[in-house]
Amino acid sequence: MDTGGQLTRRDILSIVIRLGLAVGTSWILIRTLVDYLDPNHHAIKEAKKRSRILLKRLNLDKKGIEFDNYEIRIATLLVTPSEGIDMECIGGSQEILAELKSRVILPLQLKSDGLLPASHLFSPAKGILLYGPPGCGKTMIAKALARTSKAHFLQFDMSLFFDKWLGESQKLVAALFSLASKIQPVIIFIDEIDSFLRVRSSHDHEVTASMKAQFMSLWDGFSSSDDQIIIMGATNRPNDVDEAILRRLPMRLFVPKPDAQAREDILRVILEDEHVSPEINLRNVAHQANGMSGADLKEVCRLAAIEKLKHIDLSDQQIQMQDLLLEENDLIGAIKKYAQGSILEANRQLIFESVD
Known part of the structure; x- marks a missing residue:
């Protein structure tokens, strides 16, 4: 500022720069504060x-x-x-x-x-x-x-x-x-x-x-x-x-629950790349699984494989592939066990509904 009390061009430029810096800093602070207060900010960033x-x-x-x-x-x-x-x-x-x-x-x-x-x-x-x-x-x-x-x-x-x-x-x-x-x-x-x-x-x-x-x-x-x-x-x-x-x-x-032929097709797809006995009669297994959905059949196959592990001797710290071979009796046993669990769940639901 000169002695006459008027602003020079340099003074005006300095004020504009300071105002710009102040506005910019305020905007950054507000934006950071909003992001900090927003609980979804991190989730949105990751998304x-x-x-x-x-x-x-x-x-x-x-x-x-x-x-x-x-x-x-x-x-x-x-x-x-x-x-x-x-x-x-x-x-x-x-x-x-x-x-x-x-x-x-x-x-x-x-x-x-x-x-x-x-x-x-x-x-x-x-x-x-x-x-x-x-x-x-x-x-x-x-x-x-x-x-x-x-x-x-x-x-x-x-x-x-x-x-x-x-x-x-x-x-x-x-x-x-x-x-x-x-x-x-x-x-x-x-x-x-x-x-x-x-x-x-x-x-x-x-x-x-x-x-x-x-x-x-x-x-x-x-x-x-x-x-x-x-x-x-x-x-x-x-x-x-x-x-x-x-x-x-x-x-x-x-999309209905699968019939006997459909259950056989589903089992064939599920077990296509698995270690199963060539003597399995999938038609008989499908007949035993009457009323089960595709998701049920997948869980039955998983349950049969897990049950197979119970009978393996792990003392030599090795597992022979032959010991894991799924057979027809394994699948039928898993179907019966899974069905028992479904019956228990159905009974539990009935009990809760009667209490309500």
Whole structure:
């Protein structure tokens, strides 16, 4: 400042620099404080890191597609092809798989190859519902469908969409569909769809109701377009799914408990690469496992293998492969033991229900 009391150019520049530094420092402090106070900051940071790794593994980072922060967080739901399963590895669901091949996979592949005219009539259903008893392979069928159709697979996780900040949940729902639009063809799979899109009521939380409304609005937006985006839901309680959601799931497939032939096919798939006796009669084992689901059969095979360890002499600190050979009696014994545990669990549930 000169003697006349007026500011010189140097004084003004100095003040501007000081103000800039003060504002910058304040912004950094506030941002650091907000991050420190946000309990989800570390989880969000880790989610973004995992997302970038997934996008790189799927070669999506090389396609020139730009993803915003919300889409990067949603990308953690992506399932890589290596995590999927081939349809040949699913036993006991041949009719359902054949239906999906003809009504979903074939149109998707022909559209990708440019062999079909631009018509909505040749597009697969934009909504598919798999319903039936638990443990019958609904999730496996969905992953196999994505892998066979060469579509990306987004496994919906409702916990990711709940955020304490107002409006963040709606932005994440919007990011789900915008990400799907960028990486299509894609299958969005919602396991236990009744837990998220159940029948609406006046008692629904405001955030949940808003998320459902936006989800259905965005769903309607792409369902009327030519986008290759399919929403696939699975449930063992179809009556609890909102009627408006059922309307958006026109392709509905019942996945029943396997019959005797299906159980035999499932056992053959489970034991295909295992150390088993060639004399096993899988038809007889399947007959003994009447009423069991695919998940039950997998647990029976695991139980039979574990039970085999009880009869091995470990004094020489070596295990002979012949000692681990699974035989028919081992599987039948495991079926009986597993069934006893199921009966005990059923009785326990009855006791608790009678007390309530």
